[in-house]
Amino acid sequence: MKIAVIGTGYVGLVSGACFSEFGFDVVCVDQDAGKIEQLKAGKIPIYEPELDTLVKNNVDRGRLSFTTNLPEAMVGAAAVFIAVGTPSRRGDGHADLTYVYAAAETIAKEIKDYTVIVTKSTVPVGTGRKVAEIIRKTNPAAKFDMASNPEFLREGSAINDFMRPDRVVIGCETDAARAVMRQLYRPLFLIETPILFTSLETAELIKYAANSFLALKISFINQISDLCDLLGANVTDVSRGIGLDGRIGSKFLHPGPGYGGSCFPKDTLALMKTARDVHSPLSLVEATVSYNDARKLQMVDRIAAALGGSVVGKTISILGLTFKPNTDDMRDSPSLVIIPELIARGAKIRAHDPVGIEEARKHMPDIDYRQDAYDTMSGADAVVILTEWNSYRALDLGRVKTLMKAPVLVDLRNIYRPDEMAAFGFNYSSLGRPRAL
CATH class of the missing domain: 3.40.50.720 (NAD(P)-binding Rossmann-like Domain)
Structure with missing residues (x-):
């Protein structure tokens, strides 16, 4: 299975590298050409123990790549993960969803076949519905389902947290989306990791409630x-x-x-x-x-x-x-x-x-x-x-x-x-x- 990960910050890079370690074909996408060139050269822009080795091993095996070209990354992708930043908005403290919504609009233009769009970024309750609305408005013919898959990664031990998590939370509402997400997390299912399927809103709230x-x-x-x-x-x-x-x-x-x-x-x-x-x-x-x-x-x-x-x-x-x-x-x-x-x-x-x-x-x-x-x-x-x-x-x-x-x-x-x-x-x-x- 091929997946695309939009955003090569902390969450996107760790998630992409770990999914590639599971054996999937992962393409990480970022608009920052300088960062992509760094990653292609083997330079990791964040400090996280063991991440450099994980990235290098999977790049060498041909399972992990980096690009600024989203259309190319989405070709044949069964799932697209949105892992862009959601900083606090000035003034009211709400999460700034500018990058999430921009990613949704860009993704919508490139959907050719059925795709599961997954919010990996930490987003307020209701964001998944809004992303779906943006995609439908931008591309009424798009065949897709939404999923929310919040991350629970601790900086400094993120790779272990991804590979051996306490639980995986997935918010989605169709059998087709559940099938794709189950396949992605099958390596964890085999080691009896609890995998909780919920609604979109519930998954989004779990992340905020936990933190x-x-x-x-x-x-x-x-x-x-x-x-x-x-x-x-x-x-x-x-x-x-x-x-x-x-x-x-x-x-x-x-x-x-x-x-x-x-x-x-x-x-x-x-x-x-x-x-x-x-x-x-x-x-x-x-x-x-x-x-x-x-x-x-x-x-x-x-x-x-x-x-x-x-x-x-x-x-x-x-x-x-x-x-x-x-x-x-x-x-x-x-x-x-x-x-x-x-x-x-x-x-x-x-x-x-x-x-x-x-x-x-x-x-x-x-x-x-x-x-x-x-x-x-x-x-x-x-x-x-x-x-x-x-x-x-x-x-x-x-x-x-x-x-x-x-x-x-x-x-x-x-x-x-x-x-x-x-x-x-x-x-x-x-x-x-x-x-x-």
């Missing part, structure tokens, strides 16, 4: 960590204690400086807007968004407190810039709020990230970026761990202490133990855990 619930879970444990600080409790043990309850689970119960990334901020805002539009506001989601925004600024106050109440004239070493490890994605990263606020309060910033410096530089060009973590800490008044990269989990603490002007370490990811840090003589602060005596 909003996870965002709520993150904010819940962040609030509990604040409470632990005041009560002398240990949030690590609280997280373990509630996570062992099978109804709750242990994932997303790790306190931090607030969620970021390409999905949670955008999707919570879009779901809020959808709910308001139908006069059924989601107060829990709205509270989560407000709290998460405030959380990032609260982290600046914590850093200032560790330095005696003020950061004026202080040199602060930031370890980690991306919103999570194993990605170079800076979208809505807490660092984009915390670092500018520290600078506004008079701090001098040095920063390190294993892979995110070039992306970070686009947003914060005037920071002193260092290519070595220890160089970043030399002469610093404080070190702040913002992203829990593995390379930061085993720092030579003795060396760190000798490099710093003062042994102040603010761990906003709780990757070290308070007793260990006290033994090394650090003035150490973390989230929701008592200081070691």
